[in-house]
Amino acid sequence: MKYVEEYRDPAQVQKLLGEIRAAATRRWTLMEICGGQTHAIMRHGLDELLGEAVELVHGPGCPVCVTPLEMIDQALAIAARPGVIFASYGDMLRVPGSGKDLLTVRAEGGDVRVVYSPLDAVKLAQANPDRQVVFFAIGFETTGPANAMAVVQAKALGLNNFSMLVSHVCVPPAIEAILSSPVSRVQAFLTAGHVSAVMGYWEYPPLVEQYHVPMVVTGFEPVDLLRGIRAAVRQLEAGRAETENAYARAVTLDGNLPAQAVLRRVFEACDRQWRGIGLIPMSGWRLTPEFAAYDAGQRFAVTGIITRESTVCIAGQILQGLKKPHDCPLFANQCTPATPLGATMVSSEGACAAYYRYRRFVPQTAPENVHV
Numbered sequence: 586m587k588y589v590e591e592y593r594d595p596a597q598v599q600k601l602l603g604e605i606r607a608a609a610t611r612r613w614t615l616m617e618i619c620g621g622q623t624h625a626i627m628r629h630g631l632d633e634l635l636g637e638a639v640e641l642v643h644g645p646g647c648p649v650c651v652t653p654l655e656m657i658d659q660a661l662a663i664a665a666r667p668g669v670i671f672a673s674y675g676d677m678l679r680v681p682g683s684g685k686d687l688l689t690v691r692a693e694g695g696d697v698r699v700v701y702s703p704l705d706a707v708k709l710a711q712a713n714p715d716r717q718v719v720f721f722a723i724g725f726e727t728t729g730p731a732n733a734m735a736v737v738q739a740k741a742l743g744l745n746n747f748s749m750l751v752s753h754v755c756v757p758p759a760i761e762a763i764l765s766s767p768v769s770r771v772q773a774f775l776t777a778g779h780v781s782a783v784m785g786y787w788e789y790p791p792l793v794e795q796y797h798v799p800m801v802v803t804g805f806e807p808v809d810l811l812r813g814i815r816a817a818v819r820q821l822e823a824g825r826a827e828t829e830n831a832y833a834r835a836v837t838l839d840g841n842l843p844a845q846a847v848l849r850r851v852f853e854a855c856d857r858q859w860r861g862i863g864l865i866p867m868s869g870w871r872l873t874p875e876f877a878a879y880d881a882g883q884r885f886a887v888t889g890i891i892t893r894e895s896t897v898c899i900a901g902q903i904l905q906g907l908k909k910p911h912d913c914p915l916f917a918n919q920c921t922p923a924t925p926l927g928a929t930m931v932s933s934e935g936a937c938a939a940y941y942r943y944r945r946f947v948p949q950t951a952p953e954n955v956h957v
């Protein structure tokens with residue numbers, strides 16, 4: 586398949602691995618931001634192939650994982666209301682709230698439906714004028730344009746039975762939160778290529794300058810990922826910290842300007858809670874005043890939510906690169922994809938699910954500060 590096979594070419598992979606090993610005089614700690622990248626790294630065994638040259642830690646770029654428990658509980662309460670059709674991407678249905686999940690709400694009689702696009706939810710609203718249709722709009726900058734277009738379309742159609750429960754989050758403030766932590770281990774970031782395809786990468790240079798940490802825009806196939814890792818290692822070895830684009834086939838500095846224009850019209854920045862991490866200032870989006878009438882949070886004022894987080898799950902530390910899934914005592918015994926106790930196991934993009942699926946049950950051992 587064109588644009589896929591050539592980026593999985595074994596000869597290219599071996600060449601890049603050799604160049605990374607040759608460049609690394611010590612073991613560097615890199616964070617890939619996106620859960621899709623985490624799964625690609627595990628699926629292709631890149632973490633093991635990199636061995637002692639690079640340690641990869643896994644960032645908070647899994648939208649299901651970082652959606653706060655309070656927001657999930659709010660979704661559960663709205664979905665259980667009579668007269669509501671609650672539309673969501675499928676991977677949110679099994680995410681446990683404080684007590685139950687959306688699948689349980691559906692089993693108890695709630696009208697919870699899986700959609701593949703927010704525009705499907707708009708169609709549901711058109712087809713069911715006597716019902717209130719609520720779409721659960723979670724995600725990073727990548728899903729933002731489609732969600733924004735759905736609200737624009739609902740307004741253009743004059744639909745007053747459509748609304749969105751918005752829990753959007755943004756990558757740059759999360760990177761800054763990780764970098765400003767005194768316990769951060771991250772020496773360079775592989776930033777998510779699909780986010781930059783929308784937003785460009787002009788937001789990163791100020792962070793690079795402030796924290797002196799390389800940031801490399803990186804894609805999702807093995808050759809893409811290794812090119813990003815090679816660029817980061819070469820910068821670190823040279824003592825440089827720059828913003829670099831290792832995914833030029835999909836990303837430009839400015840990004841998708843028409844998409845950014847619709848995002849600016851529909852969403853504005855706001856403080857946002859991240860599950861397991863806490864409040865990150867100005868790290869999310871909410872609807873602008875022009876579209877505030879479509880805010881399900883206001884339309885269905887839900888009160889009395891008391892959240893109950895697991896006291897043993899260490900997903901928050903995993904999402905900040907401080908721990909790995911196999912550091913959790915529950916991993917692969919009490920907590921599995923069939924019996925998930927935290928969002929990083931239940932989400933198909935979560936790091937715990939990746940470690941379970943690709944059988945990373947024990948830590949890789951590699952001495953620090955060695956020549957490889």
Ligand code: SF4
Nearest residue numbers: 898899913920927937
């Ligand atoms: S294995 Fe389960 S309980 Fe442990 S950190 Fe991952 S999701 Fe949480």
